[in-house]
Structure formats: structure tokens, C-alpha cells
Amino acid sequence: MSTEILTLKDLVIRNAAERGDSPFILFYDEVVTYRDLDERSDAFARYLLSKGIVKGDIVAFMMANSPSFFYVLLGAQKIGAIAGPVSCWWQDKELQHLVDDAEPPILIVDDEFAPIVSKIKEAITSVKTIVVNSPSKLSLDFEHEYLPDILEGHAGKLRHDDPPTPDDVATAMYTSGTTGKPKGVLHTHRNILSGAHSKVQVAPIDPGDRSLCVLPLFHSGGLNDLAYPCMYRALTIVLRTEFSASEFWECVERYKVNGFYIVPTMWNILLRVPEASEVDTSSLRFGLSGAAPIPPEQLEECERRFNVPILEAYGSTENTGGITANTFDARKFGSIGKALPGMEVRIFDEQDNEVAPGEIGEIVTRSEAVMKGYHKAPEATAEAIKDGWLHTGDMGYVDDEGFFFIVDRKKDLIIRGGVNVYPKELETVIGAHPAVEEVAVIPEPHDKYGQVAKACVVLEQGKSLTEKELRAYCASELAPYKVPEKFLFRDRLPRNAIGKVIKKELIREIAEEATAEAVPVAHLFEGMSARFIPKKAKGVDAVISYHITGGGGGDWTVTIRDGQISVTEGLAENPRCYVVARDSDYYDVTVGKMSGITAVITGKLSIKGDTGFMRKLRKMFSPVETK
Template identity: 35%
Template sequence: MNIGSLLSQTSRKYPELLAIECEGRSYTYRQFNEEVNMLAHGLLEQGVNKGDKFALMMKNSEHFVFTFFAAAKIGAVLVPINFRLTTTEVQYILEQSDATIVVCDKEFEQTIAEAKQGTIVRQVITVGEPETVGFYSYEKVLSDNINEPDVEVSETDDVEILYTSGTTGRPKGALFDHSQIFKVGISVVINMEIGQHERILHLAPLFHSAQLNLFLISGVALGSTHIIHRDFHPVKTLQVIQEHKITHLFAVPAMYNFLLQVPNAADYDLSSIKRVGYGAAPMAPELVRRSMELFKTDQFYNLCGLTEAGPGGILLDPEGHKLKGGKPIFMTETRVVNEEGRDVLPGVIGEFIVRSPMVMKEYYKKPEETKSALKDGWLYTGDLATIDDEGYITLVDRKKDMIISGGENVYSVEVEGVLFEHSDILDAAIIGLPDEVWGEAVCAVIVPKEGAMIDEAELRSFCRQKLAGYKVPRKIFIEPQLPRNASGKILKYQLRQSMNQMSTEKLL
């Protein structure tokens, strides 16, 4: 078994079933598999070998999917790259991953041309007609051979290096083999009760492990129809759910927030939806509640995992939403431990750790970071959590985002949840900034809804009704938007830097 063979099997079982639709272009599973095989043979003819590190810098499209499966079929190791990264950041990943080949969309060709300098990248393939001398055209690389490539790929061969979000520093590459990624797919099929021939809408970037491993790969194995959006548009999303009778949807919290801002969102027929997934970043309870109202279902699943686990971790299913706690996903064990690695008592905050066959092999070429993260078979996540008597886990905050103000611990997620209940707030983040009196001051960075004005005294009074005094924001910053990575996570280190600088400049 390998990831490429999942497509081959499905194409034999359901050759005429619609597999992919993207921007008006559609492919049956037979056509899907043939396109993949043509590219696989073309790559072999270009000298791509089993074990080569194969980078992708592409937006969502059928070409991303074809390239991913073609590389998997010939045993290359996929390195999906966030297309929002700068040239310097891309260069770091190309160099650190030992990538030798890159496939990119034409709009990212110049970034790759600059980023590959000083790396061992020997070949770049552009989707479209390349403008850079020496780059290859995707279409011209395709072979006429539609048969399965004759490359033996085992389940223990490496298949992906997934780079972490890099919200606190340079990203690290989590290394996985085919077996680990296959088990990730199995886990979501079981936990979210995904059946055969579902209609899955792909909104989040496919370079992100959740959309790629949880929903694309599992959906291909089951014979699902994949509706792929290159970019996220709230109105288009609602239209497509209605027109294509989408059954399964995964999105990051910010996307649900935008869907709720569509003036006539409630007029769309979203009744085909069976399951709604969210993850990659915390989602305020008020935002979850309003999203349930929009979709007229409580079948919401919080997939609380991390890249290093495939992603995997804990799942907050519909019942868990009522109990406000999650349980480990299929094939996964979890604990909450103190600094000595001992289990904490119920209700006590500790670090959330994970053990499963889906956890990465290692951080690629980073032995010290690997040793720090993987201890005695457990992955230490850096997330703070509590566990109750029945084993339900509630995540509290990231270790690095916890604020200590006047000797009291303040967990940003709790305060953000209250802010999202305010009718004038579109988006919000809580950060800690240096304070001479309190050590750190609790600070709110607010994005108001269109046309709304934030009254700071009123907002503090609103918070004081729901929070202890030391948790109420002492400083409030109004911004047009919050910096986020492609996974939807707020880049709080950027906020801390910029807001601290702003505070300093005001004092001067």
C-alpha cells in the first residue's frame, strides 16, 4: 500500500465517477488517474528519482492534485510550500528540505527563480508557459503513457515533509512515510463518519496538512467528488454548497467568520451538508454557535491536531461541543502532564502530549528539535490544556501565548472568546506586552465590524461582566486586520512586535 495506489484502486472501481471539478474543469477518476500517470512518466523521463525531494508551490487546483499523486507514485518526497511566503522564506525551505525539483504556478515562477539560487534545485516546472530560461512547461513534461509507472513504493518509504506554520520562528519540516499518512486518512474517515461518494469542498490550502491529508487523500481512497476552489470567496462558497450539494466542508475559523458576514447568507440552501469541520486555529464558542445557526446543524467537528501528528490529536465531536471537551482521535493516546512529565490532576493546567502511529518520524535534519519534541514515544505539543475525570481535554492556550500579569496566568483564548461575543467585533487577538507594574499587560487587538466604532470604556465594562479584573484588556489597539498565516493562525509574535513598537512610540 502507498498513497499513489489509493488513486489507482479507486480509478479501477469507479472509472466514470466524477473525481474533480475546479473552475469549470472536470475529471472522472479514470481521467484523473491517467493525468497522474502521464505526469509520473514525464517526471521519470526528466530524471526524477525515487527519494528525490519534490517541492510544490501552487494554489489549489487539479494540477496540485495531479502533481502530488504523480510524485507519490514514483516515490518522490513531497514538500508542499505555503505560496504566501517571501522569497527568503521559500529559499530556506528549498535549502533545508534538499529539494531538487519544484513545480509551481506561473504567478510564483519569479519567486522560485530567485529562491532557488544557492540551493540544489536542478529543475523547475511551471504550470503554464514559463518565462524563465531553463524552466520547463508542465504540459510539455507530460508523457503519452497512461499506464501505471513501474516504480516499487512501499508503505515505509517517505512521502511528505510538511513544514510547520512557523508562528514563533523558522518552520521545521515534519517527515512522514506513506503508512503514517494513510492512517491519518483512516482516522478522519472513522471520526467524521465519511462514507463513499461524498462531495467534499476544498477551501483551505492543499499545502496545509488538514486539507491535504485529512480530506483529499481520504476522499480519493473512498471515491469522493472533490470540488476545488483556487481562492476563498465567501459568496462563491455558499453558492457552490447549494449548487453541488456539498456533504463535507472543512475551513479555518476566519473563513466561517467571513461566511457569516455575507448579508443574505441565510438564504442559501445548505441542507446537503452532513459534517462541518474546523481547525488549524482556535474558534471562539460564539463563532461556532453562529456557524451552527447558519448551516442549521450541530454536526460540527473541531479537528484539534498539529502538523507533527499528521495532523492528529483530539476531536471535539457534536457531543463534545455540548460537554465542552475533546477526546483522542482514532489510534491516538493523549495525556496532560506537568513539567516533569507526570499526569496532572483533573482541572489542573499542563502540557498536552500525543502518542500515535501517525506522529512524524522526525523533524527533517533537526536532531535537537526532534529530541525536544519526541520523548519516550510521546509528542510534546507546546499546547496547554486541562483534562477532566472522564478524560475530556480542553485546550487552554499555547505555552508561548500565555500571559503572566501581576503574578496571575491569563489565557488568551478565554479572553478572545469573550471579545467575540461583542456585537461590534469582527476579529480579535489577545497578547501580552511588557509593563513596569504588572510585568505583562493584557492587550487586545481589535478589528471592528464595518461601520462600527469601538468604545474602549464600554468594551472593558463588557469584559468585566464576564472576566476577572486581571483578565480585562488594559490596552486596546484598533487595526484593519490581523496578520494570519495560511492555516488561519494569528501571528501573535508579529502583533507583539508591532504593538510594542507602537506603544513605545506613543511614550516618546
């Protein structure tokens, strides 16, 4: 591939010219070639120009994984506009915040998100045009156009006198807001291409290889760490709208997938389903894991179970994704690998001096992949980037061989009576207990010490553990000042779009639970029999138990056998699936306010046992009718 690539527009044009007939996306039964991508993104770019969109305008779009996501993304970037993907898990208040901050003149949404727009249509005054991505016409209470009509009506070669330059901003990716309100991270074309170039240097991939994408494209992991590198090397993306454990290995076998990138939460779910042992995974060369640490013992179990090398990596949205990675030539369990090519990575102390190997400090990085800054936030930008070094906010160290290790988030550090306590160390110790499924350690205000540690613990299904037993275990493994002051047993932990535990949300949940209003769900179980579709349950023999917490919750067991259903109170001894959720979250999932996969990945709903069956279970019931 000889053409010089300076912008994403150049990249799309080059791939269309040199690999035009090669598939870019395999999306269920739809095949999109690199030529299709160029032509359809041209069509959307022509539409944007017709609406008066100019270089520097933010084009906001709330779209799930689909080929159309790329037409909008690249169409905006081709004319120098800024693509602004919006989290599909946000609600009206979060979308309102983004619109207030970004002031986009246009908003594109999938049809399922139209109700969110309806709630704030009067308040989003900067938005002059709303486009809905829907295969059919809808009755909506706001003026709108349809994306399929736009792509058809504006087909043709893009001719534009003001093309993007390498240093023009290409994307504004709003962070998940785990430490405050979401901020718009600005990436230039140079940032994105530099980051993609670094990643493909260490990945064992070649043009035409196939990579499975189940991470959301609106997140840096799906877009910066997977999609852009695939485009850079002209790979084929096997794209799915969302992660499904039961569908994952089917995709690997059917499409002869060579590699994929998922997060620890997804690895954990895959370990609970039997599908991997039943399919051909010989095409796989590697799997990537990132976004959160994966315990070494779990990583080893995944490699053994799935027969694929797993390379752990580390990055941030502010660095356009990856910063370090383990590779086939250099890997060490428990580490986040070595610096990627073109990335300078150091460990700094509080005075921004580099520390010696083995000493803990903040992980900082410098490269052409570092963001331009935060949108309309010069002070936050200056705090994050000092003398060209991006301060990640992660504490860690580097060993004598150049492998980096994460210790904790700087903002998660607990200072107990002037002594540093790193929650991740405590989480590693507590998480190693055989009765513990997962744990998050958060600060608790204390009159004497200022702060102490509080451990929020989720137990393995069927396991029991008392606070006294857990405290004694910690005392045998940790220094006295590190032993958590309090232990709180919980049913699940809240997570963000890619499965990372959101400690800020956990603290908020704990504070709110004492005064939370009950959301009754008994009627949902009582109405199951009326919504049951016997012909969809032919041959099914299953017992599912539900433990719903909160004032409106309770315990129920659903038995499906021989086309019949029974719902009883209480829990079964050995159910096929064991579901845990708060009353409000279970209600939202059941009535369709929140998708089941969203609830699972964010920790709002926990499924133990045959997770793949729960996806099939939904088809056995008609929707809940709500007033």
C-alpha cells in the same frame, strides 16, 4: 474495497481499479476520474525518473489548488520521492529558506509564481530542473519545462523497481512559521494513511459522497484533513482555487455537497453574506471547523443560519492533521471533542506526568499518525516527541467525560509577576463585548512584573468603545491581575494561510509601525475613473468606503451607479462595503502583488458588508499599470 493499502501508491491504484470511472475532482468545468488521477500521476512519476529523481529526494512545488497539484504530489510519492508542497502565500525569502533547507533537485511552480523564482534563480543552486504549470508558453528568464507537455509526453504505465514502503517519507510539509522559521514536517506513508483511517471512522461519509475543498492544499488542513481522507474513502472533491463567500453556497447547491471543512475566519465571513438563505442546502450532512477555536455562540449561530451540524475538531501538522473531534454521537460546545480512533491523547504536566481531569497541562498524543520528525532538525524533533508522545505545545484539560478543551498555546502564556495569565481566557471575555469584533492578547514587557497583557482590539463596524469603557468591562469580568495593562485598537489582525491569528506577526507589525515608511495610495483612487469599465457595471448600484491606515493612507468613498463612477474623500454613512487595510497592503492588492482573498484571510485587508460584491467589483476595472 479489499486490496491491502500500505502506501499512497497502493491507494491510488486501488481506487482506479475499483472506482475508476467515478469522479475524484470536480474543478469548475473539469472532471477528473480516479482512473485519470492514476494515469496522470503515473506520467509525472515517469518524468521524475527520467530526470534522475530517486527515493528520498524532495520534489518541491508551489501550486494553488488544482488537479495538477495531485498529479505532482502523487507522482512523487509513487516512486518513493518526498512531496514538498510550498505555501502559495510565501515570497522569495521564504521560498529561498525552504530550498536551502530541503535542497530539492526539482521545483514546480504555477505560472503566477514564476516571478518569485526569477528573483532567487541564482541562489537556488540545488534546483536543477524548474517546471512551470501554465496552459501557454511564457517568456521567462530561466530555463524551464511545462507541466502540460510533461503529462502528455510521459504518458504510460509506471514501472519502477524501487516502490515506496510504508515507512518511507511521503511529504515534507513546511509549517507556517508562527513561532519561528518554518520547519519541514516529515510524514511517512504510514502516518498519512493512519491519520486518514482515523478521520473516516467518525465522519458520516460513504464512497461517492461529495466534499467541498476551499482550504489550500499546501496546508495540513486541506491535504491531511480533507483530501487524503476523501481519497481513502473514494469520495469526490469539489475543488476550488480559493475560498469565496459568494461562490461557496452556489457550489453546495450545484454539486449537492455532503460535507466541508473550513476555519473560523471563513465561518465569520459566511455569516456576513445572505447567499445561504437563497440556496438549497439539503444535501449537507455536516460541516467541520478547525485550525482555531470558534466561540460557542458563533457556532450556534452558524448552525441555526445554515441549517447544518458543525463539528469542531483539533489537530496539528505534526500529527498529520486531526487529533480530536466532536462527532454526532459525542459533542460538547466549547470543546475540541474526544480523541479520534487510534489516537491516544493525554494531558501532561511539566514533568511529563499525566494530570487529573480538570487540571491544566500540555496536550500530548501518541499514534501511528505522529510525524517521523522535522527535516534536518534532530534537536527540535527530540523536543517535540518524547518517549513516543508528541507534545503539541497547546495547553488544555480533559473533563470527566473525555472531552478535551484548549486553554492556550504554551508559548503564548503570559507570566505576570510569577502568576500565569492565559491570553485565550482574556480574548474570550473581551470578544464577548458587543462592540468587539475580534481581539488578540499579547505580552508587553514590564519593569515590575516582567510581563503584562496587552489587548489588540478590532471593533465592529459602526460601534464605538473607549479604552476606559473596555477596561471597566474587563474589571467586572476578570481578576485584577488578568485585566490587560494596555489596550490597543486596531483595524485588523494578521493571519496565516488558514486564518489563524499570527501573534508573532502582530508584535512585529506594532514594532515596525512607528518607523514604517508611508506608501501613498491616493493616486490609486484618483486613477479609478480611468480604469473603470462601464459595461461591466451595468445595473450596479453600490457605495464602497475605504479606510486606509498608515502614513500614505486616508479615507475614500467610491460610488458606482448607472454605469458611472465617482470617487470622493471621506467615508459614507452606510456603505455597501467597508474596506480597511494598511497603505502597503492595499497597494499590493491593487497592483496585483497579492490576491484579494489572500489579503482577506490573512487579515491584511478587512471587508465588512457584502463581501461577495467585492469579488465582482474587481472585474469592473482594468489592471493598474506599474513601472
